[in-house]
Amino acid sequence: MAVPMTERKRSALTRGRLPTYTPHVVAGSAIVVAAALMALIGFNAFGWGVLSAVLFAAGNVASSAIVEGRRKAVDKLVTSVVVGAFLVALLPLVSVIWTVLVNGVPGLLAPGFLGTSMNGVTGAVDNASVANHTPVLGGVYHAMLGSVLITLWATVISVPVGLLTSIYLVEYSADNKFSKVITFLVDVMTGIPSIVAGLFAAAFFGLVMGPGTKTGFVAAVALSVLMIPVVVRSSEEMLKIVPNELREAAYALGVRKWRTILKVVIPTAISGIASGVTLAIARVIGETAPLLVTAGFASQINSNVFAGWMASLPTFIYTQIMTPTSPSNPDPSAQRAWAAALLLILLVMLLNLGARLVARIFAPKTGR
Amino acid sequence: MSKRIDVSDLNVYYSDFLAVEDVNITLDAKSVTAFIGPSGCGKSTFLRTLNRMHEVIPGARVEGKVLLDGDNLYADGVDPVTVRSQIGMVFQRPNPFPTMSIRDNVLAGVKLNSRRMPKSDADELVEKSLRGANLWNEVKDRLGKPGSGLSGGQQQRLCIARAIAVSPEVILMDEPCSALDPISTLAIEDLINELKDEYTVVIVTHNMQQAARVSDKTAFFNIAGTGKPGKLIEFAETATIFNNPSQKSTEDYVSGRFG
Ligand SMILES: Nc1ncnc2c1ncn2[C@@H]1O[C@H](COP(=O)(O)OP(=O)(O)O)[C@@H](O)[C@H]1O
Numbered sequence: 001m002a003v004p005m006t007e008r009k010r011s012a013l014t015r016g017r018l019p020t021y022t023p024h025v026v027a028g029s030a031i032v033v034a035a036a037l038m039a040l041i042g043f044n045a046f047g048w049g050v051l052s053a054v055l056f057a058a059g060n061v062a063s064s065a066i067v068e069g070r071r072k073a074v075d076k077l078v079t080s081v082v083v084g085a086f087l088v089a090l091l092p093l094v095s096v097i098w099t100v101l102v103n104g105v106p107g108l109l110a111p112g113f114l115g116t117s118m119n120g121v122t123g124a125v126d127n128a129s130v131a132n133h134t135p136v137l138g139g140v141y142h143a144m145l146g147s148v149l150i151t152l153w154a155t156v157i158s159v160p161v162g163l164l165t166s167i168y169l170v171e172y173s174a175d176n177k178f179s180k181v182i183t184f185l186v187d188v189m190t191g192i193p194s195i196v197a198g199l200f201a202a203a204f205f206g207l208v209m210g211p212g213t214k215t216g217f218v219a220a221v222a223l224s225v226l227m228i229p230v231v232v233r234s235s236e237e238m239l240k241i242v243p244n245e246l247r248e249a250a251y252a253l254g255v256r257k258w259r260t261i262l263k264v265v266i267p268t269a270i271s272g273i274a275s276g277v278t279l280a281i282a283r284v285i286g287e288t289a290p291l292l293v294t295a296g297f298a299s300q301i302n303s304n305v306f307a308g309w310m311a312s313l314p315t316f317i318y319t320q321i322m323t324p325t326s327p328s329n330p331d332p333s334a335q336r337a338w339a340a341a342l343l344l345i346l347l348v349m350l351l352n353l354g355a356r357l358v359a360r361i362f363a364p365k366t367g368r
Numbered sequence: 369m370s371k372r373i374d375v376s377d378l379n380v381y382y383s384d385f386l387a388v389e390d391v392n393i394t395l396d397a398k399s400v401t402a403f404i405g406p407s408g409c410g411k412s413t414f415l416r417t418l419n420r421m422h423e424v425i426p427g428a429r430v431e432g433k434v435l436l437d438g439d440n441l442y443a444d445g446v447d448p449v450t451v452r453s454q455i456g457m458v459f460q461r462p463n464p465f466p467t468m469s470i471r472d473n474v475l476a477g478v479k480l481n482s483r484r485m486p487k488s489d490a491d492e493l494v495e496k497s498l499r500g501a502n503l504w505n506e507v508k509d510r511l512g513k514p515g516s517g518l519s520g521g522q523q524q525r526l527c528i529a530r531a532i533a534v535s536p537e538v539i540l541m542d543e544p545c546s547a548l549d550p551i552s553t554l555a556i557e558d559l560i561n562e563l564k565d566e567y568t569v570v571i572v573t574h575n576m577q578q579a580a581r582v583s584d585k586t587a588f589f590n591i592a593g594t595g596k597p598g599k600l601i602e603f604a605e606t607a608t609i610f611n612n613p614s615q616k617s618t619e620d621y622v623s624g625r626f627g
């Protein structure tokens with residue numbers, strides 16, 4: 001009869017392994033040693049953090065090399081490098097968000113910031129609010145409205161053009177010469193500097209409507225020049241991954257090609273197309289240069305994209321920083337600029353979230 | 369509702385590559401014809417010429433005649449869409465539309481063509497087609513659920529229901545069971561036996577037992593070597609092909625000596 005075996009205290013399977021508390025010990029020592037070293041050369045928190053991390057990685061790898069052998073040590077070394085690279089990549093992002101949050105929140109919370117324009121807010125008003133320590137006046141409503149309207153029009157122009165182009169490329173072109181030319185031009189368009197797109201729209205409308213025409217619509221055209229290639233590219237990818245079997249299934253039922261595209265191919269790809277469009281919007285909503293040369297500057301509310309200059313968030317930030325409303329007291333302008341920057345980041349984040357949501361909503365349903 | 373197909377002097381090309389050469393065959397109405405032969409001999413290619421699906425592939429073309437009850441599918445001015453609405457097809461891999469419910473999948477031929485249909489008629493068509501595909505009892509409580517939630521065999525029967533819902537004359541099936549388990553395969557074979565009461569059925573299969581079980585007549589295709597065109601070697605009653613073939617290569621193939 002077999003005697004049941006009892007569990008051994010020191011398992012043969014864990015021989016030659018560091019105990020589980022090792023990383024904690026190494027981390028503790030690394031922090032202390034780093035602090036000591038930093039004290040020698042002049043202490044700062046950033047250097048301390050970096051040095052601790054490096055020492056921690058080195059200590060971990062070294063101890064592992066001694067006790068656990070080469071394979072484990074290499075594993076830990078690579079893990080450290082990968083995690084380190086990740087942290088380095090994350091650093092600017094976190095730092096940007098932090099800076100914008102710290103500088104932007106006070107302005108964003110200032111009364112009337114979201115609901116009023118800069119109409120009537122002059123240098124004297126800013127000087128007075130600094131002198132009397134009253135809240136900063138003036139707001140971003142006109143710029144927000146401008147950004148939304150201009151981007152909306154840019155989307156209205158780009159989506160049909162971009163989507164139809166990608167449908168032609170994927171469904172009709174059969175890789176002919178013409179489609180190669182289009183693809184090449186789309187690639188070139190992707191690389192166009194945004195200021196060039198702005199100059200193009202400004203020059204075009206200057207020719208057609210008379211020199212110096214600056215309206216929200218001109219800006220929308222400039223942005224759509226930037227958006228169209230993105231929409232074409234992303235929609236093209238999405239249409240390409242729709243399985244051919246679905247097209248053939250529809251053809252075999254006696255369905256015409258255009259109906260197949262409209263009712264089978266596009267619905268299958270719509271989630272990817274919609275999120276691609278949303279990301280394209282997020283990409284152009286922060287464009288500054290093309291707006292400077294196409295929409296001009298405005299300090300009052302203008303809800304007509306076809307007439308008059310129009311403000312937008314990026315140009316608002318730019319003017320507030322570069323030409324403060326009150327040159328002798330630039331602080332209120334800086335506060336408004338940071339708040340607008342925060343608002344812009346929030347908008348872009350919302351759009352990205354929206355893209356995910358859109359993708360989820362339109363995704364083909366599975367389940368039983 | 370079922371028509372015969374007469375094929376004469378058919379050559380099938382992919383661009384310059386002659387894939388199937390000189391086929392002459394008659395597929396009887398209300399019967400099951402099986403195509404057998406080694407991989408790459410052009411069974412699928414030939415099958416797809418019977419409802420003008422072949423030309424969907426860029427560069428693909430056809431020479432010769434295919435008569436559907438005397439009307440040449442490849443005559444000038446024939447709209448492939450008309451042809452396909454009379455000759456339905458079931459593919460090797462089940463391909464229900466992922467964006468549609470089970471019910472909408474069955475109605476796809478109607479809905480995708482934007483034909484109006486009163487709800488009661490639609491309900492009737494859905495039930496009739498699903499019953500015709502032996503799937504009604506399994507899905508009648510979940511018609512609104514996505515078709516992609518069904519098992520492979522159920523999905524394939526859904527595709528058959530979708531094909532018969534447009535009331536075709538002929539149903540082409542390209543290895544409809546090759547992606548399915550034995551139980552589902554049996555279900556489909558039973559179904560094929562019932563379908564021949566109403567339709568002309570053509571089935572490509574890799575499985576010789578299956579050909580023997582379901583078909584009335586069998587066509588054996590073969591290929592002389594890679595890069596050579598596939599040819600129709602022998603076409604006869606299924607029993608003859610399996611028990612008493614006239615060609616040596618047919619005998620070798622059905623007795624499992626190659627392929
Ligand atoms: N889309 C295609 N383009 C070019 N050649 C093809 C294509 N599909 C099949 N072929 C060729 O046609 C021949 C017949 O293929 P196929 O009809 O699929 O054979 P089977 O179905 O009998 O296995 C093969 O040589 C194959 O390589």
Ligand SMILES: [Mg+2]
Nearest residue numbers: 411412413542
């Ligand atoms: Mg095949």
